[in-house]
Amino acid sequence: MRKILLSLAIAAALSACGANTGTAPQSESPPATSQPTKQVATATQLDALYAEFWEASLKLNPVQATFTGDNRYNDQLPNFFSAEFRQQTKAFAEQWLAKVEALDPSGLDSSARISYDIFVNDLKQQLEGERYPRWMLPINQFGSVFSFLPQLGSGAGAQPFATVEDYDNWLKRAHLAVALFDSAIDNMRQGIKAGVVQPRVLMEKVLPQLQAVVSESADTSMFWGPISRMPESFPAADKQRLTEEFSKLINDGLNPGYQRLHDFIRDEYLPATRDTVAFSALPDGQAWYAFNVRNQTTTDLTPAEIHDIGLAEVARIQGEMRRVMEQVEFKGELSDFFKFVTEDAQFTFASEQALLDGYNGLREKIDAKVPELFSLIPKSPFEIRPVEAFRAKSAAGGQYFPPSADGSRPGIFYVNTYDLPSRKVWDMESLYLHEAIPGHHFQIALQQELTDLPAFRRFGGETAFAEGWGLYAESLGKDLGVYTDPYQYFGRLQAELWRSIRLVVDTGLHSKNWSREQVIQYMLENSATTETEAVAEAERYIAIPGQALAYKIGELKILELRKKAEQALGDKFDIRDFHAEVLRDGAVPLSVLSAKIDRWIASRQGS
Structure with missing residues (x-):
């Protein structure tokens, strides 16, 4: 579920992107017909690269920074639905993939190699996914940026509201969010032309969700929570200013945006939706x-x-x-x-x-x-x-x-x-x-x-x-x-x-x-x-x-590996050690998990 939520938060702008555009290292003056000699990677070198990548990715995806508790970009929000942003994320993924693949991972130990392989795989998956126009389907009933925004701005979510600066950060971010409504509408119009549209049955559920966010007055809005719980310690002048600015944001920006998106879906998009429900009914849907x-x-x-x-x-x-x-x-x-x-x-x-x-x-x-x-x-x-x-x-x-x-x-x-x-x-x-x-x-x-x-x-x-x-x-x-x-x-x-x-x-x-x-x-x-x-x-x-x-596929793999370890180790099997080995490297692809449990079993057999 976490992967879904993050993808909603950044509107499919995956975390595998960054802002550094440095060139990949190459050998000196290679012959024109030969391939560049790869530099042998060290764990220290790759850790520095990953740290640089992460800093760049947070600048590009500031909502992800907010979710991780990094508050440096709480006032920022890119237009995730714009063609410019999509091109930017693709270019960054290509650049980071070139940087890391220019390094030879053959000398890395097991832990460092896992990081290298996951990093490369994530970037390749992102680029492979560029083939499929998910951006033409920016909203559904299960979740979207538009159902996520009220959670973020409610005062009870990831966006902090403890200081006057926090409130001002949200005002700046929320004003930027207004652009998302029109960009999403534009993307759906392009989807209509391309035949990439949502099933009607889903979009009928979206309409009441959007309408529920539109409030009769600012003080009854889901976005009013920070004002209703404003700290008593705030100066009186700031309290008045923030109350007025939140009211204007809700009445002139967010409410009209939600209503505009609602009315577009009702009047223009819904008649163009499909009666089919399978992805295979979309262009290139089987491969997608x-x-x-x-x-x-x-x-x-x-x-x-x-x-x-x-x-x-x-x-x-x-x-x-x-x-x-x-x-x-x-x-x-x-x-x-x-x-x-x-x-x-x-x-x-x-x-x-x-x-x-x-x-x-x-x-x-x-x-x-x-x-x-x-x-x-x-x-x-x-x-x-x-x-x-x-x-x-x-x-x-x-x-x-x-x-x-x-x-x-x-x-x-x-x-x-x-x-x-x-x-x-x-x-x-x-x-x-x-x-x-x-x-x-x-x-x-x-x-x-x-x-x-x-x-x-x-x-x-x-x-x-x-x-x-x-x-x-x-x-x-x-x-x-x-x-x-x-x-x-x-x-x-x-x-x-x-x-x-x-x-x-x-x-x-x-x-x-x-x-x-x-x-x-x-x-x-x-x-x-x-x-x-x-x-x-x-x-x-x-x-x-x-x-x-x-x-179920993930559970079956973990159960299979546990049974394998129990049978191989007999009296040496310790459930606490098995669980530690499964968890100690964080979430990894199932093939990586299988390989590392095999190594763990071998190490226990030899002890």
Whole structure:
């Protein structure tokens, strides 16, 4: 999820870009027909290059700097949707790739080689992705810069509002954000001409999201939060000035921008949207989807292979569910059990507060057991908050936002309380393990605290690793003192089943011509879900093709490597050491993870 959020924040201007335009080193006066001799790279030299790259990338992507707790660029916001910015990011990626590939990595040790290979791979993926006009699809119901801005400017997000300077920084940034509305509209108009448009069913959900941000007055706006919570210590003159300037920004800039985008989509874009939902229906769509699959899973698995893996996992997990049915002495078919656990009142929360209290109540129990499984434990705290009302209808059941690097802002586990009867008590323990401890907060916060890693790795991510780890974390529940209730263990199986179903339906949608309705029906028939969840999830897969594949593919790889280590090491296997080895290098492609666990096993066998 973190990779999605960062890409939303910077509008697909990936972090793999920089501002240094230095030339790559070459040998002196090479013959005209020979290739330049590469300079042998040292870890120190590459660390300096990565540091230079990171500084340049933050200047180009100032929102990413804000998210990492670097406040130097909090007043800046490029026009992410402009052709000039797209060309700039492409040129920078090409220049940085040339710089690093001019160096010979053959003499690097294992850790330094991992950084080199990830750096090169990220840049190549970015450039490969230039083939596909994602910029023509700047908004969908699952997320965009326009749903992200209210979070950033609410006073409760990554943008700080502690000093007068902080407030002025946001005013400058938000005024720059007004240009994004017209640039996005222009890009969508180009998309209409090129036949690259969103499905109608998604854009119908976007309209109420945009309208919800438009306020009748400035003081009822989502962007008014910093003013309503302005520190008492501010001088009176600044309080008055900031109040007036925020009011003008909202009334003359942001509200008209959201309304303008809303009206364009309603009147011009919606009639041009497509009835199809598959990426394969777009120009070059088959190749585009295959690229997404490779990028998200960090494997060479084809959509057809992933589809078959999903079918096999669905069948296996449903077998486990039948054993739970026997344990609780439920009489009937699996479909009857699904209906029971989704409709019986005992599995619903009495109120939103009861839901939040339930999640918060898991902290102490799980924290007490964590040291039995982990030697690497993050220091950063996290909070549990409900998803904001304006985006809750289309948001996932849980989302995680990482903390700032300096610890001044905690990680945030967002729990969706929309349609409260659809949020089940039995879903609580597995979702907590996935999003909080020892899942996303654990892995991402720990990665940011690994100060020996280059910054592009500390604050970067691989979806298959991060989401695979989150799903793997759910499998540790019994060792962490939860899943003692068979229905909570059923919730764990349901969560795993859900990720396995994603392998079937995401590939079904985008490579096998499944319809939206076919996907929803498959989810309803094969899992314990509500129609609200099924619709939101189906439309998520339509909006971000391939991303949902990363969870199960990543989890299967981690489980495979753990089994391999247990079998190879026998009595020498230590779960705390295994988890430390998986986590100590941060998020890496699955092929890199596999190779480093193999080396770790070999080192343990020889000890």
